[in-house]
Amino acid sequence: MKRLIWMIFITLLAAGVAAQTKVVERSAKKVPGWLNTAVEDYLVVSVTAGSLAEGQTKALTEITERIIQSVASNVTVSKKNTLSEVNVNGNIESSDAFTQISRIKSANLPFLKGISLSNVEEIYWEKVQDKATKKEHYNYSVKYPFSRLEQRKLTAEFEALDAGQVARYEALEQKIGAIESADEISRAITELNTLSEYFFDDVRLSRVKGLTARYRQLYDALTLTGTFLESGKYQCQLLLDGNPIKVAAKPKVTSNCAGQISVRPADGMFLITYSAEDCLPEEENFLNISLTVGGKRLQHKAFLNEAGTGSMAFSVVPEGKLVLTADSVADRKIFNINIRLTLNNRGGTPFGLKALELHVPEISAPIIFDDIDGVYKTKGIIQIKALAEGEFTVGEKKKSLFSFVQGAITFVNPQTGAVERSQLSLPYVTNWE
Numbered sequence: 001m002k003r004l005i006w007m008i009f010i011t012l013l014a015a016g017v018a019a020q021t022k023v024v025e026r027s028a029k030k031v032p033g034w035l036n037t038a039v040e041d042y043l044v045v046s047v048t049a050g051s052l053a054e055g056q057t058k059a060l061t062e063i064t065e066r067i068i069q070s071v072a073s074n075v076t077v078s079k080k081n082t083l084s085e086v087n088v089n090g091n092i093e094s095s096d097a098f099t100q101i102s103r104i105k106s107a108n109l110p111f112l113k114g115i116s117l118s119n120v121e122e123i124y125w126e127k128v129q130d131k132a133t134k135k136e137h138y139n140y141s142v143k144y145p146f147s148r149l150e151q152r153k154l155t156a157e158f159e160a161l162d163a164g165q166v167a168r169y170e171a172l173e174q175k176i177g178a179i180e181s182a183d184e185i186s187r188a189i190t191e192l193n194t195l196s197e198y199f200f201d202d203v204r205l206s207r208v209k210g211l212t213a214r215y216r217q218l219y220d221a222l223t224l225t226g227t228f229l230e231s232g233k234y235q236c237q238l239l240l241d242g243n244p245i246k247v248a249a250k251p252k253v254t255s256n257c258a259g260q261i262s263v264r265p266a267d268g269m270f271l272i273t274y275s276a277e278d279c280l281p282e283e284e285n286f287l288n289i290s291l292t293v294g295g296k297r298l299q300h301k302a303f304l305n306e307a308g309t310g311s312m313a314f315s316v317v318p319e320g321k322l323v324l325t326a327d328s329v330a331d332r333k334i335f336n337i338n339i340r341l342t343l344n345n346r347g348g349t350p351f352g353l354k355a356l357e358l359h360v361p362e363i364s365a366p367i368i369f370d371d372i373d374g375v376y377k378t379k380g381i382i383q384i385k386a387l388a389e390g391e392f393t394v395g396e397k398k399k400s401l402f403s404f405v406q407g408a409i410t411f412v413n414p415q416t417g418a419v420e421r422s423q424l425s426l427p428y429v430t431n432w433e
Contacts, residue, residue: 025127032124034143041147047140055125055140056117063144064115071154111154120144165198173211181246182238182293188215222293223320224300225344227380234302236270236289242320242342242383251291276304315346322405322428329432334392341384348379352412359406362395397433
């Protein structure tokens with residue numbers, strides 16, 4: 001009974017609309033039987049438009065959306081996501097997956113390229129006029145072939161494509177912690193940009209953008225360092241968070257006194273040769289090394305110990321970024337700070353490390369180690385690790401490019417036996433905000 005009443009209501013409503021309009025032109029004398037019905041292995045689409053050209057465009061859009069919804073049905077966006085992101089039998093169970101059809105249309109999905117009005121089997125349109133206002137519009141309908149067999153085929157292709165794109169993302173997510181060259185950073189960013197054009201759901205698109213930002217931040221963690229090999233030879237190395245990585249770009253090297261400067265690649269590093277014959281002992285002589293990676297310009301100054309004599313002096317300097325990692329963070333309280341400091345033993349002479357004092361901008365009290373008593377014999381890069389135990393209160397961290405940890409290092413000079421105190425000023429990174 002209720003169904004009968006509903007059908008009568010629809011009929012009366014249609015009759016009311018028909019009474020207000022009239023068909024002034026149509027593409028065929030007889031209305032086709034497929035109009036406003038469900039036809040097996042076909043999509044029947046009807047749109048309203050201001051012109052025939054607009055009707056064609058809107059019909060193609062509607063066909064595309066219908067095919068996308070059909071193909072995306074029962075396809076999981078990512079099985080590792082905890083959010084519900086699945087279309088089940090046409091019922092969408094997510095607020096963001098497969099609901100933004102307009103964004104899906106712009107995605108690089110292969111099956112979208114085959115959708116065309118040239119595939120339309122039948123077209124029917126009517127030019128309709130409003131009796132009261134005399135305004136006209138078109139009712140444009142098409143019968144588009146789309147079989148269940150083709151639907152299953154496209155769904156399988158879509159599932160395979162989607163799984164492949166997810167695998168690409170996961171590989172890049174794992175790779176960020178094991179970067180071996182600067183080129184890997186740029187390649188990863190390029191690949192993530194490609195993935196961002198594919199991932200049309202908000203959850204995965206947000207993850208791609210977040211990972212892209214993390215890769216871009218790696219450029220801020222790059223530093224240059226180097227080691228004197230012998231008189232007239234200096235080996236330059238790129239560091240990422242204090243760890244050596246390779247780079248294909250060649251640095252530019254100048255000097256205030258050295259001549260005959262040449263630079264050549266050496267297994268991901270660079271060997272700089274020069275002549276220090278014109279360097280005066282009483283002056284501060286140096287090589288100025290600059291390298292551009294990912295649009296970021298890095299600079300490093302290597303002070304010449306030779307000054308024409310070929311002798312290597314005691315020279316240990318802090319460089320790179322100071323890494324501070326708390327075991328736990330609760331509001332403004334942090335506990336047990338792990339410290340990683342990079343030293344460059346340029347001369348290769350053994351040295352003793354007595355004490356370390358650090359003034360971190362957001363921590364009011366200095367961090368002091370006065371009983372290290374370590375002896376180091378390695379030439380070049382040395383990683384110093386220390387643990388400051390206890391609870392620390394941190395203030396708000398200033399997000400500035402010019403925020404540095406200040407402090408001092410106390411060395412024992414093996415050549416003189418004297419205790420020497422060297423000032424340090426280093427950029428730093430933390431795991432707290």
